[in-house]
Amino acid sequence: MSEISMPQETRLEDCKQPVVFRHVLSSWECSSWTLADWASKTRNVPLKFRVGLKSAAGAPRWETEGARSTATIEQFSQWISGHSDKRNELATVDSSSHFAYSSYNYMHDVFRDLPSVLESVDWASFGFPGRKGADSTLWLGSEDSDTPCHQDTYGYNLVAQLIGKKSWTMFQPKDGSYLYPTRIPFEESSIFSMVNFKEVNFVTFPELQIFCSSRQDLTMWC
Template sequence: MEEICEKITQFKSKVITELQGLTDLDITCKSLLVNYLNNYNSLNSTSMLKIQAVLDYMYEQVNCGKWKDVKLYLRKTITIASYLKLLVHLKCSIRLTEDLLKESFMIIDHGILFGCPLNEEPKLLQKCASIINPFVSQLYINENLNSETTSTVAFENNCNNLTSIDILDCPSMETFLRDYILKEKPVVLENCINHWPAMEKWKDQNYFLKLAGLRTVAVELGRDYTNAEWTQKLMTLEEFIKNHIFNTSGPVGYLAQYQLFEHIPELKNDIAEPEYCCFSDVSENVDIMAWFGPKGTLSPLHYDSKKNLLAQVVGKKHMFLFSPKDSEYLYPYDTELLHNTAEVDPRKPDLEKYPKYKEATPYYCTLDPGQMLFIPPKWWHCVESLSVSFSVSFWWE
């Protein structure tokens, strides 16, 4: 415990510097947090109650409007208060128990999910998790977690012949740029990610349990995000794997479009950003998202504004794609929230309800482990998993 506390307190001076720069923060909250950080040795259970009161107030502030409009200083305060709460939690504990570890990660993960990076220490809470993480693996013994057998999902498409997508074996950068990026044409790439450690490690769900089983993530529950009963729920990765990956009796659970590699950086060591992402018009970082779920997860027909390389690591997926030129035939929703999502389901299109769909040209492929699909900007795509599946998407301008 002393060793852990000593390592985590090494970030204290940077946190204080960041806190002092939050000029918009209420003076009462700011003074309380500064005082506790400067007098760490005097922290006790009463301090925890006051820190939690600050967090509750911040949560109330960030949940009263749209997430995109939340002031940055509020989220930074959540990160700082979560760090301080973790310090008090560890300082007031005597032994390193399973319950202590679970509560420590819950504090960290709520701070990551609702807070934001600090300028002085962008990976503050992730680094705290890495300090604690070596003590977790001993809690787990290998379990028999086997994926169900891949099976074919039937679909109807009797209005048009399916157009196949080119498959290339690790093309040159020049070929990829000239024939696909510049022409905005989809393509499947083979033998480009075989060197990723993830290709072997992620086959075993025990790997995720030992590395991050106690970590809290946001899971989508429901058929898909267009369904009225669709929702999101916070749960540990262990709960997600045991209750949704291998238990099909309840609602479909999907860790979809999730910044898992920012949340748990250890997993990022298992992959590598493809060189093809270097063809960018801006200097911004590539967005890396995780897509982890059981057989039958569905992303309805939609488009994204960025270039996308979708890498399939575990399992298989059916993919339907349509050119932006076919948008009028796909019946996009007439709402701000779903403007980039289509009403028609290309797996079983209802031609009586959507007669113009027969004018569209569907492209189709099955994405196997080790393959990547390049999806150009604004290209519509519908994705359905045929088995337990883990995909990684790379988005760039």
């Protein structure tokens, strides 16, 4: 794991390991926004949320599974604070036992009528001048939200952590064959692992013990 203060010092496509850039979001207007600010600025824009149990037992929780609810960021904020009304689809979900997250929100689509929100994102400091919110996706989740272990098969991910914290569990590409890869469920750009890394079963997946030392855990806070 590397830490670099200024992205311009490196070419992202040449990186051979995960890199953390610190203190480079200050130029983003939205870097100081709270969840309440996002709720206010996005008004009544509805987002799709995937809902599931926080318990980790069994097989991975595939993204195609689980209930779906529609809510605004304000309604999501109310739900995680325990103050939902009957107009909020998340109100029927117990936030103490369930997670909810909204992913793959292409900002040019969901916030197309909110230019100030799109302009609040600016990837120029990462070496991509002219790239704004219109070139970005938004991910929003409650505590204990997670996605199955997977490998993206092309390109690289550049993630800006704006609020809260996110934990990553990472493995070296050379260890992919020990992760019990699967293309089911099918997703064009991803190879999934059959392993639930919140509760690893070494009896079912014995080869995992071969390379456990290569695992890296990272938690990013804002």
